[in-house]
Amino acid sequence: MRTLTFIAILFTSGLDVGLIMFPLTEFSGYANLVEGPEYSFANPLAIEFGFWAFLIWGFYFLTCFYFCIIEPHVKFFEIPLVKLINNIVIIGTCAFTACLLLINLPWYLPQIGDGESVVSAFYLIVLASIALAVYSSSSMKLLRLLSLGSSILFIGLIAIMWYRAFMTDNGFPADFLNKASLIGEYFTNIHQFMLPLNDYHAFYLFWWFSWSIMIGQFTARFVSGIRTWQLLLAMVALPSIAIGIWFAILYHYHIEGIQIAGFINDLMIIVGILMVVNSLDSLIRLYSDNLNLTVERFGLIPYIIGNLVVMCGLTLLFQLDFLRIEWVGALVIGLYFSCFGYIMLKKRTEVASIECPSKKNAFEFNQVDAAS
Numbered sequence: 001m002r003t004l005t006f007i008a009i010l011f012t013s014g015l016d017v018g019l020i021m022f023p024l025t026e027f028s029g030y031a032n033l034v035e036g037p038e039y040s041f042a043n044p045l046a047i048e049f050g051f052w053a054f055l056i057w058g059f060y061f062l063t064c065f066y067f068c069i070i071e072p073h074v075k076f077f078e079i080p081l082v083k084l085i086n087n088i089v090i091i092g093t094c095a096f097t098a099c100l101l102l103i104n105l106p107w108y109l110p111q112i113g114d115g116e117s118v119v120s121a122f123y124l125i126v127l128a129s130i131a132l133a134v135y136s137s138s139s140m141k142l143l144r145l146l147s148l149g150s151s152i153l154f155i156g157l158i159a160i161m162w163y164r165a166f167m168t169d170n171g172f173p174a175d176f177l178n179k180a181s182l183i184g185e186y187f188t189n190i191h192q193f194m195l196p197l198n199d200y201h202a203f204y205l206f207w208w209f210s211w212s213i214m215i216g217q218f219t220a221r222f223v224s225g226i227r228t229w230q231l232l233l234a235m236v237a238l239p240s241i242a243i244g245i246w247f248a249i250l251y252h253y254h255i256e257g258i259q260i261a262g263f264i265n266d267l268m269i270i271v272g273i274l275m276v277v278n279s280l281d282s283l284i285r286l287y288s289d290n291l292n293l294t295v296e297r298f299g300l301i302p303y304i305i306g307n308l309v310v311m312c313g314l315t316l317l318f319q320l321d322f323l324r325i326e327w328v329g330a331l332v333i334g335l336y337f338s339c340f341g342y343i344m345l346k347k348r349t350e351v352a353s354i355e356c357p358s359k360k361n362a363f364e365f366n367q368v369d370a371a372s
Contacts, residue, residue: 063216206329
């Protein structure tokens with residue numbers, strides 16, 4: 001796969017609407033040291049960055065490494081019970097992603113509803129997003145084009161908000177560089193983020209654990225031919241740089257009290273929804289392949305209807321608090337410990353003998369290449 005295409009698929013699959021919508025709602029909470037003294041070790045921008053970047057993407061790199069190099073020799077995720085739990089995790093996290101969109105839309109579209117009462121427009125937006133994701137997951141070409149398109153839109157959003165924030169008041173580059181430099185406090189306190197700071201941070205960690213196992217599996221299908229250092233840059237450095245720039249811009253808006261409305265607000269909503277679609281289509285593609293619930297087997301219409309019903313039903317269960325992402329994250333942690341124990345007890349020799357990637361890896365390289 002072309003490197004830029006891979007980065008686009010990786011970036012858009014590994015993030016969702018929270019990247020666009022959460023920071024502006026969270027900066028003030030991280031700055032309130034009366035109610036949150038545990039955040040006193042760093043500034044709000046560094047805290048926000050720590051919840052979303054670098055260490056998290058490093059974990060994605062680790063899981064991608066496992067599925068590229070170790071899993072072909074261990075085949076832990078081919079054990080029937082493990083395979084079942086793994087796909088429950090993927091489907092559950094997929095539905096939670098759609099639920100987050102439903103929960104946060106009122107904050108960005110208060111003119112439609114306040115989130116307290118049932119507003120059909122919000123449900124229709126989420127339904128349309130799930131439907132588009134299901135359709136996109138049916139074709140590698142659609143998935144690829146959607147990932148590239150949303151990445152370009154996100155870059156455009158960054159450029160527009162950057163210009164509005166820093167160029168119009170002649171504050172560039174000093175203001176932006178001053179804001180961005182605040183992220184440095186994250187790296188000097190990175191150890192603080194390895195264990196839960198509080199219940200809210202624990203929620204994030206469970207969320208990232210849920211994502212990590214899926215991102216590792218999904219991206220491992222597309223890395224044929226790429227060097228390890230290139231993969232490290234693509235999975236850790238580049239996403240962290242993009243997130244850091246975006247958060248620095250949003251933090252400037254927060255500090256200066258710059259209003260986000262009109263075209264900017266609409267563009268943020270569009271990009272956020274596309275991020276959700278990109279995340280969903282990647283996960284739907286993954287569990288559909290794992291369970292052999294493919295278009296080739298059932299046809300396009302049954303594939304779309306079946307996935308749409310499952311995703312909409314589970315999204316409502318999350319929204320009604322019948323399901324929690326913490327439960328899904330706990331399942332993933334259980335899978336990791338079980339995998340480690342399985343390797344130590346039964347596969348130590350096979351893992352110790354690994355010298356290069358397995359020739360048996362079944363990448364989707366040719367599918368993407370044929371669709372490009």
